[in-house]
Amino acid sequence: MQSEAVEAVVDGLKRSGVDFISLLPDSDFSTLQAQVSKDSDFEYVPVSTESVGVGVCAGAWLAGKRPALLIPTSGLLVASWPLTSLNLAWDLPLLLLIPFRGDIGDAFWLMGPYKDTTEPLLDVLHIHHTVVSKISEITPAIIDAQGSTISWQRPVAVLMTGETIK
Amino acid sequence: MKRYDALSALAGMMAEDTIVVGNVGPISREWNALRPSEANLLQVNLGLCSAVGLGIAVALPHRKVVLLDGDGNLLENLASLADAANRRPANLTHIVLDNAAYEGGGGLPSATAGLTDLAIVARGAGVPDSRTVTDLEEFEATAKEATDGSGHRFIVAKVEQGSVSGLPTQTMDGKEAKYRFARYIERTEGIVILRPRYTHI
Numbered sequence: 001m002q003s004e005a006v007e008a009v010v011d012g013l014k015r016s017g018v019d020f021i022s023l024l025p026d027s028d029f030s031t032l033q034a035q036v037s038k039d040s041d042f043e044y045v046p047v048s049t050e051s052v053g054v055g056v057c058a059g060a061w062l063a064g065k066r067p068a069l070l071i072p073t074s075g076l077l078v079a080s081w082p083l084t085s086l087n088l089a090w091d092l093p094l095l096l097l098i099p100f101r102g103d104i105g106d107a108f109w110l111m112g113p114y115k116d117t118t119e120p121l122l123d124v125l126h127i128h129h130t131v132v133s134k135i136s137e138i139t140p141a142i143i144d145a146q147g148s149t150i151s152w153q154r155p156v157a158v159l160m161t162g163e164t165i166k
Numbered sequence: 167m168k169r170y171d172a173l174s175a176l177a178g179m180m181a182e183d184t185i186v187v188g189n190v191g192p193i194s195r196e197w198n199a200l201r202p203s204e205a206n207l208l209q210v211n212l213g214l215c216s217a218v219g220l221g222i223a224v225a226l227p228h229r230k231v232v233l234l235d236g237d238g239n240l241l242e243n244l245a246s247l248a249d250a251a252n253r254r255p256a257n258l259t260h261i262v263l264d265n266a267a268y269e270g271g272g273g274l275p276s277a278t279a280g281l282t283d284l285a286i287v288a289r290g291a292g293v294p295d296s297r298t299v300t301d302l303e304e305f306e307a308t309a310k311e312a313t314d315g316s317g318h319r320f321i322v323a324k325v326e327q328g329s330v331s332g333l334p335t336q337t338m339d340g341k342e343a344k345y346r347f348a349r350y351i352e353r354t355e356g357i358v359i360l361r362p363r364y365t366h367i
Contacts, residue, residue: 020225045224045253047217048245055214055246059187059221062207062347064357067221085211086218090340150361 012142023070028099050075054082073114133162191270204350213242251292
């Protein structure tokens, strides 16, 4: 991610009240991870699997935090189990930020299947999402998604593609 | 050791404001009967008890958090031990009622019926204080030390399979449990969780 995009994400998170971030270290979010890990405005909990990340965020929300979970498209598949068992079964909000690897324009063959799985999986889980491809769209998309997850009491995802993750 | 007896002893030493997270199945049914409380968050699904408890412990570092976990439940998501240990919580006691079986799922053996030792796994994951207890007296002493003290503690209580009859039915689903628990935290912490003021639109 370019530094401009990282700043736009952090700005969106802060302006929407997010104060707790969990993520699995991932190449697409490495610069963002480095920034949030040293930012005292965020409680930062790195995890070893997305299933722990969803659970940690659920507990944090129930205890008064405003969590966001940053996961790769492959991790969404792992997270689908706790998203169902916790967020859907208990009506728990969660802001999901996902670098949309495998989207059209992603040249790495290994990412291709995630074009098939990501949006259909979100639809199956009844997790509404928005797709941003320009850096200028990042901050307002995060603010809107956070507002919706709080209002709806269910997860909402922001998929980041195009220049936002290059 | 019978699980109900161990939980009964634990309930007797539990402070009113200690938050307890329990996994779905007999553990939650028994604990709900022994210590009905708004500070309980019960029926957390398989594999997620420790992760949810970690999130609460991090969010509320001044509150004691006790996890009532099962062996099969924890085995589903062992990475949660490593993630919790590396967070170094000072307020987390993780108790595994280990009956070496998937009792709620029909009683087939879990990995701890074989070679797996969860106390060693926890120690290897980085939990600084990890022990196995096999009788009620030892459990009471270890649990008392944990509930009176601080730090990140992990206790494997070896228990028999089987529950007790006549336990009250748990009538709350997760949605009601969410509101009850969140309202309790709001009241005891003086914060707003549900429907916070949000003015971006």
